[in-house]
Amino acid sequence: MRIEERAQAPEAGPRIEVYDFGRPATLAREHARSLEMAFETFARQWATQLTDKTRVRAQVGLEHVSLMTYGEYADSLPHTTTLVACALPDAEPSTVVQFPLTAALSWIIQMVGGRPVDAAEERPLTPIEQALIRHLMADALENLTSALGGLFPRGLAVSGIQYSPQFAQLASAGDPVIVARFSLRLAERSVPASIMLPAGPVLDRLSSASPEAPVQNAPGLIRRQIEDTPVELAVRLAAMPVHPADVLGLSVGDVLHLPHAADRPLDLVAGDVPVATAAVGTSGARLACVITSITSSPHADHPEELR
Structure with missing residues (x-):
């Protein structure tokens, strides 16, 4: 079979449309x-x-x-x-x-x-x-x-x-x-x-x-919406920079020496933002993490900046 016949067209990636809040796409x-x-x-x-x-x-x-x-x-x-x-x-x-x-x-x-x-x-x-x-x-x-x-x-x-x-x-x-x-x-x-x-x-x-809500309530409504929006949390080891050649040369059985000390807590992240540190634990038959500290937020001492 020729290579041309085995090749498949790349799947089209998801189309991302930027939402313009000044020009809503639909009527309320x-x-x-x-x-x-x-x-x-x-x-x-x-x-x-x-x-x-x-x-x-x-x-x-x-x-x-x-x-x-x-x-x-x-x-x-x-x-x-x-x-x-x-x-x-x-x-x-x-x-x-x-x-x-x-x-x-x-x-x-x-x-x-x-x-x-x-x-x-x-x-x-x-x-x-x-x-x-x-x-x-x-x-x-x-x-x-x-x-x-x-x-x-x-x-x-x-x-x-x-x-x-x-x-x-x-x-x-x-x-x-x-x-x-x-x-x-x-x-x-x-x-x-x-x-x-x-x-x-x-x-x-x-x-x-017929305003949907008083304008003065908008900050509170935005905060409530953000607080009720689910986010994914993950525990993360310290990152190790490698070269593309090292990645391409990986094979089964290779050992990667991570720059993460055994006694160092893991990072608990939401997306790429650290929110806390945690230690590995168990909950019944499942793995779990125990929160050891909360990462300070730049707005923690000035909550009025979020209003």
Whole structure:
């Protein structure tokens, strides 16, 4: 057998992702539930509005609410879709209402008195069609800010309509955003839709409206969490430096002379940090260690430094 055939691809090591506390990866349970309730209220109001405007019974259901980056949101959308960019007064667009372009064309036909049809063509909207969509979205945005209550400022208005998520550039790719996914059903047709909000202002208002714990209790909570977190302890002999050649030359029966005196206690370590010294003992049929001294901590005389 050739060496190439015996060789195996090295196993991929564990992927380590650095957690950014300034940009949490998920929504807190309380925050997620508050947003779900607000978007469920909006879904009912949006369904009523679409039914009234298009004269076709509409149903809008909330699928889920998630926290992601703007780049991830843009990549999750179709290459061509309707992106209604929205902005607050005197501000850049930062909110998006998204739905399929074919759905927008069908709504326009029904709003001007046409029969319900499934538009198969995807094309940019004409100025008149854009005006109709802006009129349709104006009421939807008012319902959205009303449903969110104090979680989002009022005054949201349509600032433009775009069709390519990759070229919209309404935020930096790494900016955190809150995305609500919906299922829109008009007559017999069901299509996906979504709403994107900037995460910063919403999360700040959520934290102010329903803080999980008083800020002054944060140090105590952190200390309690650290104290309740399990750690592994080990007893360790004094280390002996060797050369790589010595390690590669080891064989069964070799004797290593450790620089650890027989009457010297062992080190009790947590990770690589010494916490105590111990002597070897027994507990029934098991080996045990008897603590002989506690290693002094640099914070032992100044506990206030840990607060």
